[in-house]
Amino acid sequence: MAKRESSFLNMVLTLLMITFIASAALGYLYELTKGPIAASKLAKLNNAITQVVPEFDTIPSSEIYKMGVDGDTLVFYPAMKDSILVGTAVSTFTNKGFSGYINLMVGFLPDGTIHNISVLEHKETPGLGDKMTKKKSDWSVQFNGKNPAEFKIKVTKDRGDVDAITASTISSRAFCDAVDRAYKAYMEGGKK
Amino acid sequence: MSQWKNFSKGFFKENAVFVLFLGLCPTLGVTTSAINGMGMGLATTFVLVMSNLVVSLVKSQIPDKVRIPSFIVIIASFVTMVELLMQAYVPALFEQLGLFIPLIVVNCIVLGRAEAFASKNNVFSSIIDGFGMGLGFAMALTILGGVREILGSGTIFGLNLHLFPLDADGNPTTMIVFVLAPGAFIALGYLIVLINKINKKSAK
Amino acid sequence: MDYLIIIISAIFVNNIVLAQFLGICPFIGVSSKVETSAGMAGAVTFVMVIATIVTYLLQKYVLEAFGIAFMQTITFILVIAALVQLVEIILKKVSPTLYQALGIFLPLITTNCAVLGVAILAVQKDYNLMESVVFAVSNAIGFGLALIVFAGLREQMDLVNIPKGMKGVPIAFLVAGLLALAFMGFAGLV
Amino acid sequence: MLKTFPQGGVHPEEGKYSANSVIETLPLPKTVSIPISQHIGAPSKAIVAKGDKVKVGDKIAESAGFVSANIHSSVSGTVVKVDKVLDSSGYKQTCVIINVEGDEWNEAIDRSADLKKEISLTDKEIINKINESGIVGLGGATFPSHVKLSVPDGKKIDVLIINGVECEPYLTSDHRLMLEKAEEMLIGIQILMKALSVNSALIGIENNKPDAISHLEGLVKDYPGIEVHALKVQYPQGGEKQLIKALINREVPSGGLPLNVGAVVHNVGTAFAVYEAVQKNKPLFERVVTLTGKSVAKPSNFMVRIGAPVTELIEAAGGLPEDTGKVINGGPMMGKALNSIEVPVVKGTSGILIMPVELSSRKKESDCIRCAKCVSVCAQGLEPYLLNKLAQLERNDKLETEGVMDCIECGSCSYTCPAGLPLLDYMRLGKSRVSQIIRSRKQ
């Protein structure tokens, strides 16, 4: 088979053809995977919500409300059982992590007590700051069942009640910052 | 060249990472664990095989001057497919590998094989070549990921090896450096020395 | 202040080469001489900034506007490839001296993952146009800094007796590793 | 503060054992071998043949060009042969070998000891006379002196610098000369000043010769325009460029000559030779040579006829010590190790240094630890560690840009290197390669 000549028309046609076929194929695949991608994202979210609030029978991810705080947005996911609010999961954040941004899901009971916390996204140092995730250590369990009204969300070094992760004061401090932000927002107007 | 040779060259003699020093960014970037390395390697293998296949199929239809742009489009399409598929079916791994998935498109191995091999050889050889180079790449990434995981986390494929003494909190005291950037460079440097030695020995 | 954070972060804390592992190929391949490294750094800066601007606009006004964000990879790489060609042609006409200095590096840049990486990162981080430009410039500087320092180290390596097995790429990786180790000290600056 | 050059320098152990030994005249040797090339430039042409009778001061070889010098017989007797003989360079060189018979001097020479102060010759005549008398730089460089005095058109010289530094350890010949022949030397300086038409001459002397400094300071009052300057004891103070910088704070440009900054440098020995040539009509056929060393029985300074074998000097100083390991023609920093002591004294021989065995071998070599001592001692502001490496790797272009040609080969770097690296050896190698390249580029 002889090579096609590099005439201008040939070149443009070839590129157009390839791009067209590629786009078509991708468009098709996109449509195909759109569903599963959305589903997996939702599953992750729901999973996080389920972890941090007591049992519920509604779909919190469909009843969200938002609140702008500190130049970013907190998202609230109310969880109800038998039409009674059993808890609210709050997606909160901090930029003070050792490697910047950390995204947490904090579950509050209606009175503001922390039910549980799960880490959605972080870039903290493996072996150190990443101990904030449940997978690596039980460190974050100490928040469970504490009400920030009595339990000061600050590391002990900052005269708070939280024991910092050994050698990761910054990550611990950032974690507290995010939880504190969620709590304040929740108490100020996030309770619905 | 026998197809076996064609296939196996990618593992040692022409290993992309250890011998040709290609595709180094993902090699260093994602190999914090063996499983990540393997995942990245397999994703790259997929793109490599598919792009080799398509390129060798259409090679005679493409005018020389637009060869490279055409290859890039073909490769980029497959990369996007991998992106979409991983996002849909292995979201956790996709998150771990992050930026490096779209960056497969600029991985020199892929374009390199398309240009140097697939555009000159028949479909079957090209597929074999893609598999060989891809799996060799995956092997390199898995080895590097494994080494870093063992030293840096004390585990292999997530399995605790109980190599390191525990600290006061009951966590193993591992060499964290190896899961961080410096450890990646250092580990790869020494691995290359080792592989070169082995290659030289086997050549004799 | 935000810009300062972007700048310090990109140059020192999250150095594109030493912490993000982007642009490793030219880092290892081109950096044996300080002068060529400087040329490469110049060319990358040039392309990176333009590419980031163009891809930013494309992302905002085409891909997102039409809901085809999944076409990102394919569009960006094409834009960068075309841009490199364009820059080459324009440079040749407008400033032959600059072309002489940067010319040989331009073709290499298409496959420099740092350029594509920065373009994608700028979009991922949700920067606005000005922030994206600052981000691109800082990353280019970070790339240049790493490249030039590294080239200096490698020039010195040429003058000492490196053990046989370590010569070439392995020692380069080792130096890069120790350089990255040193740069860890910048952690937490932002 | 004593004057000195601005950067680098070392201070080796001085070892001036012969500083107080009055200059003795060495007994006439039985034969002399006078090489026909004792200077930088073209070797001269022998004008005598086997069987010829010569007197002291007779010309036996003729200058073979502008940068060349006449050579005169240092003895009277019969030419035995003109043949290749091993000389102090370590190579066989054409020498005129003369059997000594009596001590009959050429009649033109004024052998009286009277000091002749008034200068009757014009500047042109002086230069001719110096050329005729075969005078070369006696500090060791042996550059024909008349060339230095013939200032090219367009260049302006305003100062004459007289090098009485003698910064080489052990050597004392200049020192003794300044003490014993001071007035002759000063007149010689005046002659040089006249030849160059300058009104000012500065004598630089290292401060470890206070007797010479005060002696000369007392005398120069009668010699207008001549000044004596004490200089810090710091090697290589006697390097031409360093000396000019120290005395008049002018910096000879890289690759340039003292001429470029309006100065001409002559050695005190040369000044004395000029006096003898111009005032006494005596060509250069003898000079002061120091024979010294740690274990030498009688460290001495001798007035020696050119061509006399080194063995005779050694005998006169008490014989070759048992533990001799090395015999050096010149000082320990820049001198040349002799492979035989049978070689003749030449115009450039300022001293013969005998080193005991334990000091003769080189330091054990180890790897460079980049301590930068070589950089800080380099008076030329070079980086010997780098040049050493570049020369080993034969990176000639880089060698050139890093200034290898500026090296004055003073040896301070090798002297100071704690790793015992032969830095100067490699720099010399580099210099010869680079100068070849430069030469071929010019063609």
Added chain:
Amino acid sequence: MNKLFISPSPHVYEDTTVKRLMYDVVIALLPALAISIYFFGMGAIIVTLTAVVSCLAFEWLIQKFILKQEPSITDGSAAVTGILLAFNIPTSLPIWIIIVGSLVAIGVAKMSFGGLGNNPFNPALVGRVFMLISFPVQMTSWPVPTGFNNSYTDAVTGATPLGVMKEGIGAGESMSAIMDKIPSHMELFYGHMGGSMGEVAAIALILGLVYMLYKKVIKIHIPASIILTITVFTGILWLINPESNADPLFHLLTGGVMLGAIFMATDYVTSPMSVKGMWVFGIGIGLITVSIRVFGAYPEGISFAILIMNAFVPLINSYIKPKRFGEEVKNG
């Protein structure tokens, strides 16, 4: 007559050798070692012995079996690395970690580059930073200085003055309140504080400096430029706001500034060759040190600062040259 030796000039040599220089450094380190043993007791002895022995052992093993060279451990450089490594770690560090650190220092940072004279980064610091990043918990548990009352395995730990300050500022306390929790400047000067074993006693380190200057082992420029830069930089910050910035003297006496400036930054192999270059090097170290201390995550920054500037040394050497004799005239 004996055969005469023939060699090119020069024929005399200064009586310094690499070995002597290295042992002079060891001697200069002894006062600080003595004070460390006084304050940290058994731990200091164990740590130093472990580090020195393992550095020597690794160098010997690598030279003998991997590089197949003549072992040269008697040149003293491995011993210096060992002592400096020990000086840079807390005295309660587990022995196996010290051995890993020594392997990194000698094996990775030094021998991989071909041994003494070839390494671009200071081996002891590479070892230290490697350990600091790998084992942050162990590397930041500082035994309180209680002499031989301290048990090695189960030392009571406390914070370093810099750590106290960093945390205090983080908690929003004022500098005067923080200073009350920290030993007085006088105590800091003779080393009564928690910290890496060799860095605590400024006075002993300065004594070492004086010895090395007297013996002409090092030049003053690098220590002087580092100390000057830190003084000026922290002085400016302190003058701007003394309530949130510590005074310059505090900065000089705490952390590894003295140890780093006197013994680590002056390492021949990894510092610039020219005097001007030394100034640039020292100023760079000073600036980075203070930046890390004041703005960064680590309370102490001089180790990183020196390593970072080590990386710049080749560039400094190629662009900041000694003034070449006769050069100006040529150019102008």
